[in-house]
Amino acid sequence: MRLKIVQRTFVKQTDVSYLTHHNPKHTNPHQIDKTTSTKPQIPITRNSSIMSSWLDDDSTFSTDRKTLSQTPYYEPTAKEFGGSGYTPRVSYHYNPDVSRYHYGVRHPMKPFRLMLTDHLVISYKLYEQMDLYKPRKATNEELLEFHSDDYIKFLESVTPDNVNKFASSLKKFNIGDDCPVFDGMFDYCQLYAGASLDASRKLINGMSDIAINWSGGLHHAKKYEPSGFCYVNDIVLSILNLLRVHPRVLYIDIDLHHGDGVQEAFYLTDRVMTVSFHKYNGEFFPGTGNYDETGVGKGKHFALNVPLQDGIDDESYIRLFKSIIEPVITTFRPTAIIQQCGADSLGCDRLGTFNLNIRAHGECVKFVKSFGIPMLVVGGGGYTPRNVSRLWCYETSVMTGQQLNSKLPESLPFRNFFQPDYSLHPNLGDRIDNKNSKKYLENLKNTLLENLRYLRGAPSVAMQEIPPDLQNITNDEEQAIIDKLNRESELDDIEEENRYWVTKKDEARKGELVD
Numbered sequence: 154m155r156l157k158i159v160q161r162t163f164v165k166q167t168d169v170s171y172l173t174h175h176n177p178k179h180t181n182p183h184q185i186d187k188t189t190s191t192k193p194q195i196p197i198t199r200n201s202s203i204m205s206s207w208l209d210d211d212s213t214f215s216t217d218r219k220t221l222s223q224t225p226y227y228e229p230t231a232k233e234f235g236g237s238g239y240t241p242r243v244s245y246h247y248n249p250d251v252s253r254y255h256y257g258v259r260h261p262m263k264p265f266r267l268m269l270t271d272h273l274v275i276s277y278k279l280y281e282q283m284d285l286y287k288p289r290k291a292t293n294e295e296l297l298e299f300h301s302d303d304y305i306k307f308l309e310s311v312t313p314d315n316v317n318k319f320a321s322s323l324k325k326f327n328i329g330d331d332c333p334v335f336d337g338m339f340d341y342c343q344l345y346a347g348a349s350l351d352a353s354r355k356l357i358n359g360m361s362d363i364a365i366n367w368s369g370g371l372h373h374a375k376k377y378e379p380s381g382f383c384y385v386n387d388i389v390l391s392i393l394n395l396l397r398v399h400p401r402v403l404y405i406d407i408d409l410h411h412g413d414g415v416q417e418a419f420y421l422t423d424r425v426m427t428v429s430f431h432k433y434n435g436e437f438f439p440g441t442g443n444y445d446e447t448g449v450g451k452g453k454h455f456a457l458n459v460p461l462q463d464g465i466d467d468e469s470y471i472r473l474f475k476s477i478i479e480p481v482i483t484t485f486r487p488t489a490i491i492q493q494c495g496a497d498s499l500g501c502d503r504l505g506t507f508n509l510n511i512r513a514h515g516e517c518v519k520f521v522k523s524f525g526i527p528m529l530v531v532g533g534g535g536y537t538p539r540n541v542s543r544l545w546c547y548e549t550s551v552m553t554g555q556q557l558n559s560k561l562p563e564s565l566p567f568r569n570f571f572q573p574d575y576s577l578h579p580n581l582g583d584r585i586d587n588k589n590s591k592k593y594l595e596n597l598k599n600t601l602l603e604n605l606r607y608l609r610g611a612p613s614v615a616m617q618e619i620p621p622d623l624q625n626i627t628n629d630e631e632q633a634i635i636d637k638l639n640r641e642s643e644l645d646d647i648e649e650e651n652r653y654w655v656t657k658k659d660e661a662r663k664g665e666l667v668d
């Protein structure tokens with residue numbers, strides 16, 4: 154069956170008629186202030202050379218008045234938020250090649266979990282409700298928007314065969330057990346980062362309301378080095394891309410581990426708020442993410458950390474998640490959200506010690522979706538591949554608003570992998586003692602909510618009042634940005650002929666299954 158091919162409509166637009174205004178008529182508690190104008194295509198404001206300096210210059214982040222004033226107005230296709238009334242346009246970004254790489258036999262990160270996920274998504278026919286894209290690889294130029302030149306050159310050059318020649322670089326670049334050099338490592342990085350960038354572009358040009366890349370979410374990678382199984386940081390790259398048009402981006406991370414790479418990249422700015430829920434005891438990898446890490450300078454109070462103990466269960470996790478995320482969204486008022494859905498926070502994970510079931514993890518994602526804000530959904534950790542794939546398939550169905558039969562489809566390739574229950578919802582929830590007392594969680598919530606009080610009145614939050622004529626980029630700079638976005642768009646068009654063809658027996662996606 155040939156799937157729907159989305160026609161690209163790349164429209165250059167600097168019209169500001171879609172600027173947001175307060176609308177007191179909105180009554181839904183999740184709803185963000187909006188006008189009732191039509192959805193814009195591409196309000197373009199910054200150039201990449203400015204962007205690459207952002208991480209070293211916090212002032213640049215907050216003073217681009219034109220970006221701030223040209224807040225795009227995103228109106229979901231349905232009038233109602235939450236429940237079944239919001240029917241977003243969902244896109245799924247997956248290049249099957251990304252699942253073929255191997256970190257090494259004893260390494261817990263197994264890219265073939267992405268192939269399992271895709272098989273589930275296809276077998277449940279979720280493709281009928283989504284636009285499917287096979288994204289191109291990220292270019293070096295795109296990776297350099299965040300990463301350093303010498304680090305990208307190193308990643309591109311080193312292979313298992315020539316690794317001996319790089320002895321001094323291996324130490325410098327933190328290559329070791331967690332982040333080994335493996336065959337095709339750089340191609341793998343380009344594939345997963347390319348997919349997140351593709352997804353971010355579909356959000357930017359309004360072709361998608363929710364864009365999904367399960368191969369992304371590698372939140373530990375730093376500007377100069379890999380960390381915790383992550384080599385390039387597709388999340389930071391995507392946020393930088395979104396910041397070209399979005400005044401405020403919210404990052405939410407429900408991986409078991411602290412989202413340190415993303416937090417660090419945006420620690421000095423008030424245009425990106427990072428919120429991570431994770432296991433924390435001071436030792437557990439990466440060792441950061443205590444509640445008192447809240448940002449620095451302009452970024453003070455724009456990082457939020459939710460340190461949790463072993464064994465947290467569905468009910469307490471969901472309650473805590475909602476009680477924090479709701480005020481974060483209504484106070485920070487993001488115009489785009491990136492949700493990292495690391496699956497190692499599930500119960501029974503090979504590296505994990507939480508007790509979450511798939512429905513509870515999905516409930517958090519459903520809650521974020523209910524705000525009707527453009528959303529990039531990425532994967533992350535997850536080390537029991539059959540549960541990772543169950544989760545991400547279920548979360549894909551949450552995004553498309555489909556109810557799935559718990560019994561896995563008979564047509565599912567590698568169905569034996571899901572024995573003995575052959576269910577989408579095995580019980581994962583009662584293996585570990587819950588060390589999070591009610592009192593601990595209550596105190597934690599109160600401390601974190603206290604932090605949000607400082608957000609009210611922060612410059613980024615009030616910026617919708619800034620008049621559109623205050624700008625600090627020249628017309629030449631603006632034209633350079635438009636040219637660059639158009640070049641990126643043309644690169645995508647080359648791939649247009651390469652769109653997804655899905656059949657039940659897609660030989661190209663079969664790979665070796667090693668648990």
Ligand code: V1D
Binds near residue numbers: 408438534
């Ligand atoms: F168990 C292993 C076997 C082989 C190689 C590595 C590991 C392993 C397990 N846990 N490595 C870890 C963590 N590293 C350490 C190091 C010991 N050192 C001194 C530090 O404890 C790294 C865990 C990375 C988790 C990655 C992630 O789940 O957050 C993720 N998110 O997106 C992609 C991955």
Ligand code: CA
Binds near residue numbers: 408410430
């Ligand atoms: Ca996390």
